[in-house]
Amino acid sequence: MLTRNKLVLGNKSVKDITEDICAPIEVYPSKGWLGLFTTALSILIFYVIILGAVIGKGMGLLGVNHPNAWGTMIVTFVFWIGIGHAGTLISAILFLFRQKWRTSVARTAEAMTVFAVMTAGLFPLLHTGRPWLDYWLFPYPNQRGPLWVNFRSPLLWDVFAVSTYATVSMVFWYVGMVPDFATIKDRAKNKIRRTVYGALSLGWRGTAKNWAHYEMVYLLLAGLSAPLVLSVHTIVSFDFAVSGLPGWHTTIFPPYFVAGAIFSGFAMVVTLMTLVRIGVPEFKNYITLDHMEVMNKIIMATGLMVGYAYGSEFFIAWYSGNPYERYVFFVSRAFGPYAWSYWTMITCNVLIPQVFWFKKARRSIPIMFVVSIFVNIGMWFERFVITVTSLHRDFLPANWGNYAWSFFDGAILFGSFGMFLTLFLLYLRFFPAISIAEVKPVLPVGQDHKGGH
Amino acid sequence: MAKVGMGGIAGIWTEEHAVVKAAAKTRESGYTKFDAITPYPVHGMEEACGIKRSWIPYVTMVTGVVGLLAALLLTWWTSAVDWPINVGGKPAFSLPAFIPIMFELTVLFAALSSVAALFYATKIPRIDPPTIDPDLTSHKFAIFIPQNDTGYDEAKIERFFRELGASDVKKVAEY
Numbered sequence: 111m112l113t114r115n116k117l118v119l120g121n122k123s124v125k126d127i128t129e130d131i132c133a134p135i136e137v138y139p140s141k142g143w144l145g146l147f148t149t150a151l152s153i154l155i156f157y158v159i160i161l162g163a164v165i166g167k168g169m170g171l172l173g174v175n176h177p178n179a180w181g182t183m184i185v186t187f188v189f190w191i192g193i194g195h196a197g198t199l200i201s202a203i204l205f206l207f208r209q210k211w212r213t214s215v216a217r218t219a220e221a222m223t224v225f226a227v228m229t230a231g232l233f234p235l236l237h238t239g240r241p242w243l244d245y246w247l248f249p250y251p252n253q254r255g256p257l258w259v260n261f262r263s264p265l266l267w268d269v270f271a272v273s274t275y276a277t278v279s280m281v282f283w284y285v286g287m288v289p290d291f292a293t294i295k296d297r298a299k300n301k302i303r304r305t306v307y308g309a310l311s312l313g314w315r316g317t318a319k320n321w322a323h324y325e326m327v328y329l330l331l332a333g334l335s336a337p338l339v340l341s342v343h344t345i346v347s348f349d350f351a352v353s354g355l356p357g358w359h360t361t362i363f364p365p366y367f368v369a370g371a372i373f374s375g376f377a378m379v380v381t382l383m384t385l386v387r388i389g390v391p392e393f394k395n396y397i398t399l400d401h402m403e404v405m406n407k408i409i410m411a412t413g414l415m416v417g418y419a420y421g422s423e424f425f426i427a428w429y430s431g432n433p434y435e436r437y438v439f440f441v442s443r444a445f446g447p448y449a450w451s452y453w454t455m456i457t458c459n460v461l462i463p464q465v466f467w468f469k470k471a472r473r474s475i476p477i478m479f480v481v482s483i484f485v486n487i488g489m490w491f492e493r494f495v496i497t498v499t500s501l502h503r504d505f506l507p508a509n510w511g512n513y514a515w516s517f518f519d520g521a522i523l524f525g526s527f528g529m530f531l532t533l534f535l536l537y538l539r540f541f542p543a544i545s546i547a548e549v550k551p552v553l554p555v556g557q558d559h560k561g562g563h
Numbered sequence: 564m565a566k567v568g569m570g571g572i573a574g575i576w577t578e579e580h581a582v583v584k585a586a587a588k589t590r591e592s593g594y595t596k597f598d599a600i601t602p603y604p605v606h607g608m609e610e611a612c613g614i615k616r617s618w619i620p621y622v623t624m625v626t627g628v629v630g631l632l633a634a635l636l637l638t639w640w641t642s643a644v645d646w647p648i649n650v651g652g653k654p655a656f657s658l659p660a661f662i663p664i665m666f667e668l669t670v671l672f673a674a675l676s677s678v679a680a681l682f683y684a685t686k687i688p689r690i691d692p693p694t695i696d697p698d699l700t701s702h703k704f705a706i707f708i709p710q711n712d713t714g715y716d717e718a719k720i721e722r723f724f725r726e727l728g729a730s731d732v733k734k735v736a737e738y
Contacts, residue, residue, distance in 0.1 A: 123702070124579075124602070124701070124702040125701060125702035128602075128701040128702060249637065249641060255646055256645065256646070257646065258641035258642065258645065258646060259641075260648070260650055261638045261641065261642050261660060261661055261664055262642070262650050262651070262653055262657055262660040262661075263650075264663075266664075267663035267664060267667075270663065270664050270667040270668070271663065271667055274667040274668075274670055274671045277671060277674075277675070278670060278671065278674045278675075281674060281675065281678055282674075285678060285681070288687075289602075289603070289700070292700045293602065293700040293701055295700075296694065296697035296698070296699070296700045296701065297697065297701065308690075308691060312682075312687040312688035312689070313687050313688055313689030313690060313691065313692045314685075314687060315600060315692055315694065315699075315700075316600055316601055316602060316603075316699065316700060317598040317599065317600050317707075318586070318598055318599040318600075318601065318605075318608045318609065318612045318614060319598055319612075319614055319685075320684075320685040321601065321603075321604040321605075321608070321609075322609050322614045322616075322617050323617045323619055323680075323681055323684040323685055324604070324681065324685065325604050325617075326616075326617035326619050326620065327617075327619055327677050327678060327680070327681040330619065330620060330623050330673075330674075330677045331674055331677065331678070334623075334670050334673055334674045334677075335674075337666075337670070338667075338670045341663070341666055341667070341670075345663055348663075546602075546603075547602065547603040547604070548603070550602065550603040551603055551604065551605070551606065
């Protein structure tokens with residue numbers, strides 16, 4: 111008979127779960143954490159300085175110029191937004207599919223979503239060039255007519271999609287944490303901790319009537335987040351697909367972007383989870399090798415989907431008979447000046463994840479860590495390929511020009527990781543990194559032998 | 564939910580299945596205002612306590628429709644009425660282009676108001692509400708019967724809870 115492996119190892123009791131998950135928050139931070147945090151914070155400070163320069167001096171510091179009006183900021187924006195998608199997929203879509211294994215990774219994946227969206231959100235705001243006027247993006251009654259925003263523009267759809275996504279995923283994440291904050295508050299030994307977590311818990315007490323409403327709202331939020339997450343990367347892909355530029359103007363973009371987003375997001379979840387497992391060894395009983403293995407399967411499946419999309423783009427370019435589109439794919443993208451970035455993308459996204467056909471590779475922490483890093487690199491390059499190789503050679507050869515990559519391009523890409531990691535490390539330190547109230551019901555204990563339910 | 568400041572008596576259990584059974588028995592014994600306090604949503608507790616399905620989905624539905632209509636009104640009025648601008652020769656009221664906005668605002672309104680409804684239904688946020696036992700958010704379960712419930716009799720309830728396997732019975736001054 112086929113039996114399922116246990117979702118939580120180590121014969122934990124309900125009390126053990128509370129203690130294990132609260133432990134990292136209740137002890138003095140380890141040297142490892144302090145070291146990582148200092149590094150991340152230094153990168154964040156560097157990032158702030160670089161962004162200060164880009165805001166103060168102007169967008170000219172970056173390589174964006176005619177004809178490459180979009181560059182690192184847009185590429186990195188799409189990269190981070192995509193990362194976020196896996197979190198919502200795990201927390202919402204797998205919840206709707208009743209995938210119980212999601213419980214122990216959902217919280218951290220959602221946190222990753224929130225921080226990735228925060229990191230991503232800065233880029234389009236700064237890319238406007240005059241970020242102090244960004245409030246113009248919203249339709250509010252003003253004294254300029256009132257002049258309204260252009261609701262027919264995909265860029266404006268993006269404003270709505272990303273801000274809705276950021277809001278809803280933050281609310282979803284927070285609602286999920288409320289009962290756990292109450293747990294931490296009730297365990298608190300000192301007054302400050304009790305007050306802070308008491309405030310965060312909003313006075314949650316967990317009566318049966320409250321849980322009935324709570325579970326309903328959780329289900330509703332999952333149901334709302336599932337189409338939302340699909341809409342967000344669809345709309346991000348519209349930023350490209352609605353234009354008339356060969357290489358961007360394709361109907362496959364929405365599903366291709368969504369699959370790519372889930373692919374990159376799961377890679378980031380695996381990267382972070384391997385590190386969390388090293389940082390907090392006790393979590394290995396909650397985030398087991400089985401969890402890592404299913405995520406690696408998803409990485410491979412979505413990797414094949416993006417591989418299919420890459421192939422399909424070539425096929426359609428040939429099949430359409432459009433000479434400009436044929437040129438973009440068969441000449442410029444695959445063999446032009448940016449061919450190296452194209453083949454980096456193919457290697458990292460399509461070839462390397464194939465090692466996950468082997469069970470040994472799927473269950474090996476070092477292998478999955480390396481593969482997930484490659485996928486992260488490959489997915490950044492995918493957006494670079496889409497953005498830059500389509501722009502740098504369009505219809506008129508007189509218009510051609512390469513992207514003038516500058517120090518600041520590299521610096522904002524590097525720095526954005528500082529922002530993300532600082533937030534993530536603070537989260538690991540102060541918030542319950544596994545959902546306490548969600549893991550307990552998946553335990554086999556208590557679902558008892560003495561005639562319970 | 565018991566009213567703020569209502570005293571009563573609470574039994575504490577350490578086993579999930581025992582508290583579900585106790586809740587069902589409490590209900591059968593005619594108590595109507597009792598509530599169970601658990602660290603996580605316990606499967607079968609709603610049926611045992613006779614809790615009705617949450618009404619929050621109605622809020623979600625209505626506010627979702629409101630969000631949809633608000634977005635339609637906003638895009639239509641700004642683009643076709645207040646200052647119609649010819650963008651790429653598209654009609655002033657170009658509905659397909661407004662669908663993304665309508666979808667996003669539907670989700671935003673529905674999600675935020677569902678959470679607001681949750682806050683209202685569960686009466687949070689509350690500053691420092693009284694707790695019966697700090698372990699009730701960790702690994703213990705309780706059933707609380709308020710003083711104003713029908714047939715409230717401390718000694719009787721204590722015996723009743725003990726019979727159902729309560730590890731502890733507490734008199735609660737305020738919950």
